[in-house]
Amino acid sequence: MREKDWVEAAARGDPSAFEQLVLLYEKRVYALALRMCGNPENAREAAQEAFLAAWQGLPGFRQEASFSTWLYRLTSNACVDLLRREGRHSAAAGPSLDDEEAPLAVPDTGHGPQEALEQRELRQQIEAGLRAMTPEHRQVLVLRELHQLRYDEIARVLDLDVGTVKSRISRGRKQLRNFLLKTGNFSPPQPSKEAEKEG
Amino acid sequence: MDTHDEFAALLDAFVDGELSPAEADRVRAHLAACPACQAYVTDALAIREAFPEAEDTVLPEGFTDAVMTAVRAHPRKNKVLPWRKVLLPLAACFALVLLVRHMPLSFGGGAKDTASVATASAADTAEMAEDIQDDSDSGVMEYKSARDTDSAPEAAPEAEGPAAQGFWDSASAEEDAAADHQELMAAQTAIGPGEAEPYFAQLRLTAEEAGDLLADLTPVEESETELRYELDAAGYSALTAALAETGIALEESAPEDDSSGTALVIVEK
Secondary structure, X not given: XXXXXXXXXXXXXXXXXXXXXXXXXXXXXXXXXXXXXXXXXXXXXXXXXXXXXXXXXXXXXXXOXXXXXXXXXXXXXXXXXXXXXXOOOOHHHOOOOHHXXXXXXXXXXXXXXXXXXXXXXXXXXXXXXXXXXXXXHHHHHHHHHOOOOOHHHHHHHHOOOHHHHHHHHHHHHHHHHHHHHHHOOOOOOOOOHHHHHHO | OOOHHHHHOOHHHHHOOOOOHHHHHHHHHHHOOOHHHHHHHHHHHHHHHHOOOHHHOOOOOOHHHHXXXXXXXXXXXXXXXXXXXXXXXXXXXXXXXXHHHOOOOOOOOOXXXXXXXXXXXXXXXXXXXXXXXXXXXXXXXXXXXXXXXOOOOOOOHHHOHHHHHOHHHHOOOOHHHHHHHHHHHXXXXXXXXXXXXXXXXEEEEOHHHHOOOOOOOOOOEEOOOEEEEEEEHHHHHHHHHHHHHOOOOOOOOXXXXXXXXXXXXXXXO
């Protein structure tokens, strides 16, 4: 069965079909919740709430947006609601020792050992940089880089206009870049000498 | 000509593939000549390369089971019914109520009891209709056309065409409402002996058949589907004569006493 078939079956009340959707999206939903909430405990709760909201709301899902976009929106809402309930709406704005508990699985990318190590360290710094960002900028960057959503899809998930998405991505990316440059762990390639000569 | 700042503002959209092909080409041309912008794009792509991947996320233990347990423990609360499934039946019920309330059920001086009429069985009304047809002394005239579905249709040829449209076409589309109405109309036309009825004759015409023969008269009752006129014997005789001249033949039993009494003429709209 395809995703569309599972969505339709789940909308009609088939829990087995919904379970297939859970298996398909659980990592992506949890990954988004983890970066929005800032810690695994809240991320787990928010991700479960998002799936429960999806189960409840599927009969009314009109498929004007893709199922994934809709699910990410539910996840974003669940994270905001949870943080609001806990009174820590901007809790993840700054780095915290607790945040380092979030387990990260850095896969073997197939590079040599040195390169793999550097890649792993860079990824960890990116995670740290994301935690250091403001939630508004982190959300858009995660949806763009982690979930590969287009600007209009991000706008739909976060209930923003596209212009706001563009400006937040720009600022968020600059924030992250500056963070990586400051920590010294980010060593981007030097600009091409040919380009320098032409400039 | 775009300034450096204008190109700089396009870099993120360029990295994210959100520019049109023409815009992307212009940015590429600028990158070839601007080390600062090229460095930014290079950094952004490096971040993307190293960015965590969702599929690499480590799920908490038992996450899937916990989700499905919650799903099974929380049945769907408010079923979102398409509005058609709620409002249309509701509208149909409302239309039925209106139809029954406004049903023209006047028997002259008599039966306004819509409930008793409505409950008359089809068999009873059919039997009464047969009695009336066979009893030439009843003084009841029936005009039968191809539209009359309650008894054997014996249409006057001239009654076909527009007259053959059928009474039920103008009634509610609801089958139940049409069936109820059919029973009511059968009860109306089947005036049994012994029942108090003021009319020595009843005549049903289409608007086309009636033409402007009754234009000078004021109907005693008007509904969405028909007009009802009461004629004295002289007026009724004149009407039937005029109808005969237009070629509309009537099955008639001569009224017992045509110098007194009232005839009911029903004109369909």
